Structures are given as structure tokens and as C-alpha cells.
Amino acid sequence: xxxxxxxxxPKAWLTCVQKFARLAESNLVKEDTRRWRDEIRQTxxxxxxxLRTAPKFVVPPDxxxxxxxxxxxxxxxxxxxxxxxxxxxxxxxxxxxYAAENEDRLVVLVFGNxxxxxxxxxxxMAGLDFGLPSGSGVCGECFVENKKVxxxxxxxxxxxxxxxGFRLPGLLWIDCPGMGSTSFANGELARRLVARADFILFVxxxxxxxxxxxxxxxxxxxxxxGNQALECLVIVTKxxxxxxxxxxxxxxxxxxxxxxxxxxxxxxxVREQIKxxxxxxxxxxxxxxxxSVYMARDRLGRxxxxxxxxxxxxxxxxxxxxxxxxxxxxxxxxxxNLVDEHGGRLKNLWxxxxxxxxxxxxxEEADQAGKQLRDLRKEYxxxxxxxxxxxxxxxxxxxxxxxxxxxxxxxxCGIDDFKRFDRAAAHRALQTLLRNAVEQASRATxxxxxxxxxxxxxxxxxxxxxxxxxxxxxxxxxxxQTYSSPHTSAAIGRGIGSVGGxxxGGxxxGxxxxIFFGPVGALLVEIVGEIVGSTFxxxxxxxxxxxxxxxxxxxxxxxxTNADEVICQxxxxxxxxxxxxxxxxxxxxxxxxxxPLDQELARLESEVRQWPLKG
Numbered sequence: 001x002x003x004x005x006x007x008x009x010p011k012a013w014l015t016c017v018q019k020f021a022r023l024a025e026s027n028l029v030k031e032d033t034r035r036w037r038d039e040i041r042q043t044x045x046x047x048x049x050x051l052r053t054a055p056k057f058v059v060p061p062d063x064x065x066x067x068x069x070x071x072x073x074x075x076x077x078x079x080x081x082x083x084x085x086x087x088x089x090x091x092x093x094x095x096x097x098y099a100a101e102n103e104d105r106l107v108v109l110v111f112g113n114x115x116x117x118x119x120x121x122x123x124x125m126a127g128l129d130f131g132l133p134s135g136s137g138v139c140g141e142c143f144v145e146n147k148k149v150x151x152x153x154x155x156x157x158x159x160x161x162x163x164x165g166f167r168l169p170g171l172l173w174i175d176c177p178g179m180g181s182t183s184f185a186n187g188e189l190a191r192r193l194v195a196r197a198d199f200i201l202f203v204x205x206x207x208x209x210x211x212x213x214x215x216x217x218x219x220x221x222x223x224x225x226g227n228q229a230l231e232c233l234v235i236v237t238k239x240x241x242x243x244x245x246x247x248x249x250x251x252x253x254x255x256x257x258x259x260x261x262x263x264x265x266x267x268x269x270v271r272e273q274i275k276x277x278x279x280x281x282x283x284x285x286x287x288x289x290x291x292s293v294y295m296a297r298d299r300l301g302r303x304x305x306x307x308x309x310x311x312x313x314x315x316x317x318x319x320x321x322x323x324x325x326x327x328x329x330x331x332x333x334x335x336x337n338l339v340d341e342h343g344g345r346l347k348n349l350w351x352x353x354x355x356x357x358x359x360x361x362x363x364e365e366a367d368q369a370g371k372q373l374r375d376l377r378k379e380y381x382x383x384x385x386x387x388x389x390x391x392x393x394x395x396x397x398x399x400x401x402x403x404x405x406x407x408x409x410x411x412x413c414g415i416d417d418f419k420r421f422d423r424a425a426a427h428r429a430l431q432t433l434l435r436n437a438v439e440q441a442s443r444a445t446x447x448x449x450x451x452x453x454x455x456x457x458x459x460x461x462x463x464x465x466x467x468x469x470x471x472x473x474x475x476x477x478x479x480x481q482t483y484s485s486p487h488t489s490a491a492i493g494r495g496i497g498s499v500g501g502x503x504x505g506g507x508x509x510g511x512x513x514x515i516f517f518g519p520v521g522a523l524l525v526e527i528v529g530e531i532v533g534s535t536f537x538x539x540x541x542x543x544x545x546x547x548x549x550x551x552x553x554x555x556x557x558x559x560x561t562n563a564d565e566v567i568c569q570x571x572x573x574x575x576x577x578x579x580x581x582x583x584x585x586x587x588x589x590x591x592x593x594x595x596p597l598d599q600e601l602a603r604l605e606s607e608v609r610q611w612p613l614k615g
Contacts, residue, residue, distance in 0.1 A: 008300050008315060009130045009138075012329035016336035017127070017138060020170030023343040024104040032344075033103050036351035041096040044358065047613055048089040051082060054607055060596040067383045071597070074376045078604070081365050085611065092358045095196050099350060105172040106343050107350075108335070109193055110165075111217075112203030117237035119152045119164075120293040120307075121203065122175040124328065126151075126166040129297055129307040140166035140173070154305065163189060170339070195357060198346045199338065200232035206239045206258065206266055206290070215277045222282045231346070233287050233334060234270060239263055239327065240292035255294045255304055257325050263290050287334065291327035299323040359613045366611035373605050380601065384594045387586065390445040395582035397441035399575040405433050406571040410472075415563040423472045430470050434574055435462065438581050446589075468577050470570050473562075 057075050059068065099107075110118050123129065126140030128151050142149045144164040152164055152175060165174040176193045194200070202218065222230045243254045257263070267288055274280050294304040299322040301315035302308060316322065323329065338346075413426035 008319070009127070009132065010320070010323060010329055010332070012332040012336075013125075013127065013130070014138070016332040016339075017168055017171075019336045019340045020106065020168055020343075022170065023106060023339050023347075024170035026104075026344060030103050033347045033351065034100070036348060037096050037099055037103075040351050040355045041093060043355070043613060044089055044092050044096075047362075048086060048093065051086055051089070051611070054082070055603070057600055057604060058596070060593055060600070063593050063597060064383055067380060067597075070376055070379050074372050077372055078369055078608075081369055085362060085365055088358065088361060091192060092195075092354060095354055096351070098196055099354075102172050103347070105167070105170055106339055106346060107172045107174065107196060107198045108201060109174045109176055109197035109199070110201045110203055111176055111194065113205065113217075116203045116205045117293060118175050118203050119154045121235070121237060121291070122164075122166060122173055123151045123154065123307060124293050124296060125173065125331075126168070129300060129302055131309070138168075140168045140171075142166045151307070163193065170343075195354060198350050200230065202232050202234045203237055204234065204270070206236050206263075215273065215279065218279055219277075222279075230282055230286075232283060233289065234274075235331065236263075236266060236270065236288065236290045238292060238294075239266075239290035240295045255292070255298045257292065257295065266290070289327055289331055289334065291331055293326070293328070296323060296326035296328045299326060355613070363612040366608050369608045369611070370605065373601060373608065377601055377605075380594070380597060384590070387446070387590065387594070391582065391586045394441050394445045394586070395579045397444065398438040398582050399578040401441055402434050402437035402578045403571045403575040405437065406430070406574055407567050409433050410563070410567055410570065415472075415566060416561065418561045421561075426472055427470055430570065430574060431466060431468050434468055434577060434581065438578055438585070442582070442585065468574075468581075470573055472566060472570065 057078070059071055059075065063071065110122060112118055123142075126142060127138060128140070128142075130139075132139040142151055142164070143166065144152070149164075152166075163174070163176070165172065167173070174193055174197065177189050239258050240255050241258050243256050258266075267290065270288060274283065274286070280286075297304050297307055298313060299316075299319050301310060301313045301319075303310040303313075409429050410426055413422055413429055414420040415426065
């Protein structure tokens with residue numbers, strides 16, 4: 001770099017610029033930075049692709065509405081987190097692409113609140129207030145977005161609304177949108193630019209140094225930068241005051257340093273605020289400088305607000321000494337030493353810093369997502385346990401209800417009348433009874449838990465009830481009875497006795513009459529003997545016959561049916577079947593609702609654990 005011949009160019013500034021130019025010529029720094037950058041960038045691209053292709057969460061149907069609401073809320077938050085991570089990973093990839101464009105420059109980000117004097121400081125550090133000739137190669141090239149501009153706009157209100165700054169060989173100075181910007185997009189841009197910086201200049205106004213809002217932003221700055229200890233320099237701007245005096249009959253205004261005691265109090269205040277806020281442990285080697293661009297311009301014979309030459313402020317011979325009081329030379333020496341001693345380290349540190357930043361972000365998001373899933377799992381386990389706890393009372397109620405209706409049901413089907421009993425109709429009635437009993441018991445205990453699962457439950461009940469079989473073997477009951485008949489034996493004895501008596505009486509009468517009455521008399525006597533013998537024989541036969549033989553007869557008499565036995569057996573069967581149906585129904589409800597959700601949660605938990613980058 002050729003040193004321009006200009007009487008108002010501060011030596012400290014030129015030396016600083018030359019040191020940055022030497023950094024741009026260091027190939028070793030470029031190679032190391034490129035190697036780290038490309039390796040980490042590829043790791044992030046791989047992670048980005050993995051997140052993008054992750055399977056979607058499937059919400060099982062018919063889960064309890066309360067649980068469904070918790071599932072949907074958690075899944076919505078995870079989708080938002082997922083989208084946010086993809087966006088951050090994409091921005092990190094862009095950061096590495098941006099870093100490739102600036103691998104030969106130290107990226108210095110000037111970060112601070114609105115109206116802290118950042119734009120004025122940038123114009124001065126770019127060399128625009130030194131009267132350097134155009135094309136000298138020393139003066140910085142200013143830009144706003146992708147457009148070149150002569151200088152950055154300076155206003156008492158917010159003027160840093162977009163990406164702007166200046167470039168010098170080996171240096172990219174970014175004057176980012178201020179904290180508290182009126183545009184949310186500006187604030188987002190500022191936070192994104194922080195991630196791209198190799199070093200931070202934190203600018204705060206002497207009029208209101210380190211306000212609470214600035215401290216909060218600084219915490220975010222550290223997190224965004226990826227450093228455990230942020231390397232930065234705190235600059236207190238506007239460390240001056242305006243004095244007025246009468247000279248040659250008119251008021252003359254001069255910019256002078258604030259009293260030393262005031263500046264020391266401000267510096268002490270800043271350091272105390274940093275310490276009390278807990279930021280001290282995060283600010284590595286944090287130096288503090290007080291500067292005044294207005295004073296620097298005044299000592300160079302320029303207008304305080306525009307930086308243009310001012311005839312009313314002639315350049316004095318001792319301007320270099322007076323210029324020192326502005327604090328700008330000390331800032332130049334600080335930056336020169338920084339790039340000279342730590343430029344290579346900071347450039348090589350940047351890829352690691354960005355990697356650790358996104359790694360930490362992914363870990364934090366994974367931890368938060370993991371907590372959300374654990375909370376959801378607790379709620380899910382609570383609902384699942386409630387269903388399990390409801391199974392026994394449901395089964396008991398269903399068994400009791402079904403068993404209590406078996407007798408009336410079978411009675412209605414005519415079980416007491418063997419000829420009228422319809423087995424098929426009774427079987428269908430029992431199936432309906434079983435279904436209704438289980439449904440009634442289930443609705444009383446399950447509906448508060450699974451308020452929308454009854455379509456599945458009803459279908460299951462229909463299948464189970466239709467498959468239920470009952471042994472309705474109704475039989476006619478009979479009793480065997482044997483009868484003995486003495487009347488029959490007496491009648492037979494009377495007949496036999498009559499015949500026998502008649503024969504015996506006739507024969508006996510004939511013999512006697514033949515002896516005493518002759519043939520005619522004998523015939524008459526024989527007839528009388530037969531009559532008397534028959535009568536006597538009948539009487540004797542009737543009396544004697546039952547003692548000798550009686551008639552026996554066995555008869556089958558109907559004494560009803562086995563209806564009570566069938567009812568008792570069926571009651572036990574339907575009670576057991578009700579218990580089985582409820583157990584099967586609860587098992588299916590669990591399998592159809594909670595098991596898939598459990599599997600999805602397990603998959604999501606595994607997926608979330610893989611969010612953080614390895615390395």
C-alpha cells in the first residue's frame with residue numbers, strides 16, 4: 001500500500017489501515033479459514049437435509065379430546081421449532097457463504113443503540129474526513145446494501161436502517177441497524193449480522209451509557225456470537241461538550257472534551273453496570289475507550305456534523321496533539337494491534353464460533369422440545385392409566401348388568417315351556433343383552449376418558465357380541481313311576497276260583513247225589529253243586545289270588561324342564577363373557593389409540609435427540 005502524502009491524515013489511522021492490508025495478503029489465514037469453513041458448512045448442510053426429510057408426526061384417531069389438544073399444541077410448537085431450526089441452519093449456511101466472500105478481511109461489527117453515533121464513527125474511520133484524494137486506495141469504500149455511496153448518512157434520528165458500512169483491504173466494517181430500531185426487520189438484521197462478525201465494537205452514547213435495553217441486547221449478542229466469552233471493545237461516543245464564547249463581537253462555539261472527572265465517572269458507571277449485570281464474566285479482555293468524532297473533525301478543521309472543510313475552523317499546527325484528545329488515535333492503535341496480533345486467530349476462530357453457536361442453539365431447542373415431549377408423555381401416561389384403571393369397574397358393572405338380565409331375557413323367550421322355547425331367538429337376545437350391558441357400563445366409565453372412541457368401541461362390541469355363544473340345551477324333565485293292581489289279581493282269582501269251584505262243586509255234588517238220589521236227582525244236584533261251587537270258588541279265588549300274584553306297571557311322568565339350570569349356567573357364562581369382552585375392548589382401545597401415540601412419541605423423542613450437531 002502506497003502511503004499518500006496528506007498533511008491531515010492521522011498517522012495512527014494509516015498504520016491501522018496498513019496492518020489490515022497485510023492481513024488480506026496472508027494466504028495461510030485464508031487456507032485455514034477455508035478448510036474449517038467448508039468442513040463445518042457441509043456438516044450443517046447434512047443436518048439441514050436430515051431435518052427437512054424427517055417424517056411427520058401422525059396423530060392417532062379417536063384419542064381423548066384433552067389429550068388431542070395437548071398433542072396438537074406440542075406438535076404445532078415442534079413444527080414451529082423445526083421450521084425455525086431449518087431457517088437458522090439456512091442462515092448459517094449463508095453466513096458461511098458470506099464468510100467465503102470475506103475470507104481475506106476481518107469483519108468488524110459496530111453494534112449499538114439508535115443515535116449512538118455509529119454512522120459518524122464509520123465515516124471518520126473510513127478516512128472520509130481526512131481530505132484524501134479519490135482513488136488513493138486508502139480511503140474506505142462505503143456501501144448501503146449492494147450500492148456504493150460517497151458516505152453513510154448521519155442524522156440525529158435513526159439512519160442505520162439496513163446493511164451498510166465500508167470496505168478497506170483486510171477490513172469489512174459493518175454499521176448494523178441499531179438496537180431499539182423502529183423496524184423489527186432492522187433488529188433481525190442486526191442480530192443476524194452479529195453472527196457474521198469476527199469482532200464486535202459495542203458503541204454506547206456518553207449521553208446515556210449502557211442502558212438496560214443495551215445490556216439485554218448484549219446478552220443476546222453473546223449468545224448469537226457463539227462465544228462463551230465475547231471478544232469486544234466498548235466505545236463510549238459523544239465524549240464531548242459544546243462551549244460558547246464571545247470573540248470579535250460574535251458567539252463562537254467550540255467542541256471540547258468532557259471534563260476528565262465526568263469521563264471517569266461515566267467509564268466507572270459502564271464498568272459497574274457490566275459487572276452488576278453479570279456480563280463481566282462473558283466479556284473477554286473487554287477494554288473501554290471514550291471517543292468524540294465531533295472533536296476529531298474540529299481538530300482537522302472540519303464541520304462537526306458533516307465532516308466537510310470549515311473555513312471558520314482553520315487547521316492549527318498542533319492538530320496531531322489536539323486530535324489525540326478525541327480518542328480516535330487510541331481506537332486506531334487498538335484495532336491495529338488487534339489485527340496484528342489476533343487477526344489470524346479471529347479469522348480461524350470464526351467457523352468454530354459459528355459452529356458452536358448453531359450447535360448450542362440446536363441443543364437448546366432440542367432440550368426445550370424434549371421437555372415439551374416429556375410433558376406430553378406425562379399427560380399421555382396419565383390418560384392411559386386412567387383408561388387402565390377404568391377397566392375393572394367397567395368389567396364388574398358389565399358382568400353385573402348382564403347377569404341380572406339373563407333370567408328375564410330367557411323367561412321372555414319361553415324357557416319355561418319346552419314346546420314354545422325358541423333357542424335361536426334366545427341366543428340373539430342374549431347377544432344383544434351382552435352388548436347392551438357392556439356398552440352401558442363402558443359409557444358410564446369410558447366416555448369421560450375416550451369421548452370420541454365410541455365408533456370403534458361400538459364396532460368392536462358388535463363383533464364380540466355376535467361371536468358370543470351360549471349353551472341353551474333346554475330339556476324336558478320326567479319321573480319314572482311303577483304301579484301294582486290288586487283289583488286285577490282279585491278279578492282273575494275270582495274267575496279262576498269260580499270255574500274251579502264250579503267244576504269241583506259239580507263233581508262232588510254228582511257223586512253224592514248219585515248215591516242218594518239216582519240219576520235224575522244226581523243231575524239236579526250236580527247243577528246246584530256247580531252253582532254253589534262256582535260262587536264259593538269265586539269268593540275263595542278273589543280272596544286268595546292277590547296274596548299269590550299282583551300286576552306291576554311302570555309309567556314316565558313329565559315334571560317340567562331344566563330351565564333353572566340353563567338360566568344359572570347362562571348367567572355364569574354371560575358374566576364371564578362380559579369380563580372377557582371388556583378386557584378385549586380395553587386392550588383394543590389401548591392398541592388403537594395409545595400404542596400408536598406411544599410409538600410416535602418415542603420416534604419424536606429419538607428424532608429430537610439427534611437435532612444437535614456432532615463435533
